[in-house]
Amino acid sequence: MASSKQLIAMIRSHAAGDDERFLAIADHIASDARKAGHHRMADEIGTLIGSLREEAGERRIASKPTMIAAPRGELASLVRASYPETRLSDVVLTDEIERRLRKIVREHRERGVLAERGLLPRRKVLLSGPPGTGKSLTAAAIAGELGLPLFTVQLDGVITKYMGETAAKLRIVFDAMQGARGVYFFDEVDALATKRGAENDIGEARRMLNSFLQFLDEDSSGSLLLAATNHQELLDRAFFRRFEAIVRYDLPPPDHVRRLLSNRLPQFDLSAVSWPEVSAAADGLSQADIVAAADDAARDAVLEEDGQLTDSTILQAIRDRKQPHR
Ligand SMILES: Nc1ncnc2c1ncn2[C@@H]1O[C@H](COP(=O)(O)OP(=O)(O)O)[C@@H](O)[C@H]1O
Numbered sequence: 273m274a275s276s277k278q279l280i281a282m283i284r285s286h287a288a289g290d291d292e293r294f295l296a297i298a299d300h301i302a303s304d305a306r307k308a309g310h311h312r313m314a315d316e317i318g319t320l321i322g323s324l325r326e327e328a329g330e331r332r333i334a335s336k337p338t339m340i341a342a343p344r345g346e347l348a349s350l351v352r353a354s355y356p357e358t359r360l361s362d363v364v365l366t367d368e369i370e371r372r373l374r375k376i377v378r379e380h381r382e383r384g385v386l387a388e389r390g391l392l393p394r395r396k397v398l399l400s401g402p403p404g405t406g407k408s409l410t411a412a413a414i415a416g417e418l419g420l421p422l423f424t425v426q427l428d429g430v431i432t433k434y435m436g437e438t439a440a441k442l443r444i445v446f447d448a449m450q451g452a453r454g455v456y457f458f459d460e461v462d463a464l465a466t467k468r469g470a471e472n473d474i475g476e477a478r479r480m481l482n483s484f485l486q487f488l489d490e491d492s493s494g495s496l497l498l499a500a501t502n503h504q505e506l507l508d509r510a511f512f513r514r515f516e517a518i519v520r521y522d523l524p525p526p527d528h529v530r531r532l533l534s535n536r537l538p539q540f541d542l543s544a545v546s547w548p549e550v551s552a553a554a555d556g557l558s559q560a561d562i563v564a565a566a567d568d569a570a571r572d573a574v575l576e577e578d579g580q581l582t583d584s585t586i587l588q589a590i591r592d593r594k595q596p597h598r
Pocket residue numbers: 362363364365402403404405406407408409410500532559560561563
């Protein structure tokens with residue numbers, strides 16, 4: 273019998289318009305069925321796959337090739353595909369940011385309702401803020417909430433010394449957005465706006481950014497484009513203007529320290545922890561630092577404290593994370 277994992281993966285691949293993956297999973301289910309002695313079921317699935325393959329082949333010839341969720345060819349070197357199970361509730365966010373992100377998710381879930389009134393969901397969202405505040409995690413959570421594949425664009429692969437090449441690579445990614453619905457995550461998007469890769473040639477960098485902005489303008493796919501930057505000062509107004517929502521992340525307020533640590537340490541009794549002291553000690557650390565300190569504290573508790581997690585272990589882990597040049 274098909275496992276629940278296989279079923280979920282199948283539904284996902286269907287949602288992403290990924291025929292190949294859909295059929296590959298069906299193949300697996302058929303061969304599992306055969307191994308388990310369910311020959312009739314295996315035969316039936318096999319016949320269905322055969323006719324679906326024929327149909328898919330005809331469609332591919334008739335229309336332009338559809339991009340599939342497991343990137344192939346040059347696209348494979350430009351984007352990394354994943355299928356996150358992350359949810360927004362896994363991200364510790366201010367109420368304000370959480371409300372705004374949930375709205376965007378809802379627009380995509382209910383895009384049919386919007387379409388009936390001639391409206392589109394917002395599709396271009398910029399996440400901006402210091403490193404380690406949860407921007408990448410948010411990208412995964414949005415993909416997870418929508419049950420869409422997450423395609424992380426490897427800008428290192430996209431940006432080359434040659435402007436023409438960079439534009440051609442961006443074109444491949446934007447074509448994929450059209451072909452396979454998903455969340456396309458341009459992490460460290462400021463790299464497009466700076467001299468990196470363009471070797472001292474500001475004009476070249478400018479042209480690269482312009483071609484990105486032009487692709488953004490032209491995009492009419494059903495995909496969601498998320499961009500993230502740790503360096504918003506490197507980006508200009510022309511850039512920000514292209515995005516339909518800009519979400520600003522920041523270092524955690526004191527009450528988030530408790531939420532981050534508690535979420536990360538569910539196996540420990542934290543009822544005796546003095547949170548004001550711990551929050552004060554964590555001032556200046558990012559969410560990622562605090563989560564890392566939680567893991568440090570958990571290891572210390574298990575190896576050195578008989579599995580009891582005390583204030584002083586947590587405080588020590590936080591202070592250690594604050595050491596420069598760790
Ligand atoms: N707001 C947050 N809520 C929960 N965990 C977080 C948060 N921000 C960061 N983390 C933890 O730190 C890790 C790295 O954070 P990340 O999302 O990559 O930060 P950014 O992309 O902003 O640099 C995450 O995978 C997660 O474990």
